[in-house]
Amino acid sequence: MFPKEGEFVLGTVQSLFKQGAFITLDEYKGQRGMLHLSEISLKWVRNIRDYVKEGQKVVLLVLRVDPSRGHIDLSLRRVNEAQKKQKLQDVKQEQRSRKIVEMISAELKLKPEEVSEKVSAELLGEYPSLYKGFEAISLDKSVADKLKVPDKWKPKLVEIVCKSIKPPFVEITGFVELTSFEPNGVDVVKESLSRILAAKVDSELAVNYISAPIYRVHVRAKDYKSAERALKEASEAGIAYIRENRGVGEFHREWKKQ
Secondary structure, X not given: OOOOOXXXXXXXXXXXXOOEEEEXXXXXXXXXXXXXXXXXXXXXXXXXXXXXXXXXXXXXXXXXXXXXXXXXXXXXXXXXXXXXXXXXXXXXXXXXXXHHHHHHHHHXXXXXXXXXXXXXXXXXXXXXXXXXXXXXXXXXOHHHHOOOOOHHHHHHHHHHHHHHOOOOOEEEEEEEEEEOOOOOHHHHHHHXXXXXXXXXXXXXXXXXXXXXXXXXXXXXEOOHXXXXXXXXXXXXHHHHHHHHOOXXXXXXXXXXXX
């Protein structure tokens, strides 16, 4: 099995020579690619060992693949830090997924290949990776109910996934400016803040005082779409109340000091 051109791969530096290095591809057992000297760095490479060493793990871009000759050309210089970080995260998540499958298999006294095949067939139709599917289960256990796997598998699957994966969360912040000129203005502002915290949104809310009349609204949610919706709806609830009581309310996604 060969990687595809344009794919990012994780490899181990096997050996160095004058014009580059040979790299074993960790995800494609038995395959080896070549990293040419010109693809190591944007700078002139005087000493290849300043950039790569035997045994080192590296993230590379697949430039060309010739299955008939068994040639795989790789590049290190065309991989930026964000792409490297993403690839390493993908590999780590894949390893965790395999471990979860092994744990489920051990509990059910089944072969890992059998569990992996059936669970992957279900989750990969809906999610980009097995790990993302497991994340979805950790967020919402009912996801497992929809899987077409033996019912006796599901309790252990949910139990092990929820123990192994902490649900992912995102956090965002916005600001509200609340001003009241009424005699009971302090109470009006306090009630406006209470309306923000009491907003019926599927997220965690927190409000902090910055400096009159500015308050920070912090949201913690399962994804950015939910977080942005919660921030908007909660802020609007507080602003609506203060305006109803002849006050002034404004929302700011970011606050810049004047």
